[in-house]
Amino acid sequence: MSRIKKTLLVALIVFIAIQFVRPARNESGQPSPADISKIYPVPANVHAILKTSCYDCHSNNTNYPWYSNIQPVGWWLASHIKEGKAELNFSEFGQYSIRRQRSKLFAIAKSIEDGTMPLRSYTLVHSNSRLTAHEKASLINWANQAKDSLSLKN
């Protein structure tokens, strides 16, 4: 067997082997009591935006694409989701301190305004997650209102 063939064979075996190492899926299935919608009113249009453009990485329920079943893509997604949830998790928003909630809402409005979120690498693959100017405005407006309602409480 030639060298190239051997290398390819080894690569194939490794590829098949890693398919069996599957990361735990980010799917809790049940609504969390600390979900942001339990704390502030989230209008239907804002909720729809959050769901399609944010929740895959910032909640306890990812809507997985088919290719997430292929490794190492699944691993890469899992690490992204872990990072995203550490930064902001809408499903556990109620567990943050009021101060932290306020900062998060401020940061949400800012990252939408600056266009840093949703990540370009994400919108590239999920074209429906791209935000229109109108959607951006609704989201920013909602985040600012929620933040201000918190400031008044304190």
Added chain:
Amino acid sequence: MKKIVVAIVISTITLMSCNSGNNKDSETIKTDHISAHTNGSVSPFTSNVNGILHIYIHIKNAFVNDDGKAAADAGNEMVKVLDNFDENVLRDDDRKQFEDIADDMKENAEHIGTNANNIKHQREHFDMLSKDMYDLVKKFTAGQPIYVDYCPMYNNNKGAIWLSETKEIKNPYLGKDMDTCGSAKEELK
């Protein structure tokens, strides 16, 4: 079992060496010009809060000079100091309040520390950091008088505060060209 122990030892050493590399820069921060104002009879806790305020002032002055790199160094230094902060001298409810503020500060300082090349993003977190710093000093005192200044124009005219060691206005939000914009709002003692 042996293998696991070896792996843990190696990763610990690696982590430790990474950390020491990162923090070298920020250790050179000088804080003596502010401590000259503090009197000698403050509690250790107050002087620790004062230490955080010093680093905050460094971050603020870096933004006055549009220097994202210096702000990042001081931001990383703040994370380190907050990590090692001893709040156990505080009573339960005070400690809870302190931890709320400190957690938020740490997160904002982290963002400032990791975005040396994105001063716009750094300033957004500095806006939040300033509110935290204000609450911290207001609640626990920093053992020195400090000015609270206000910039009405930042963040699409929503405005933002900052804390300053000098009476003279030096605005950290709008860049060098507009650094005298703003007004004093309050003096914390």
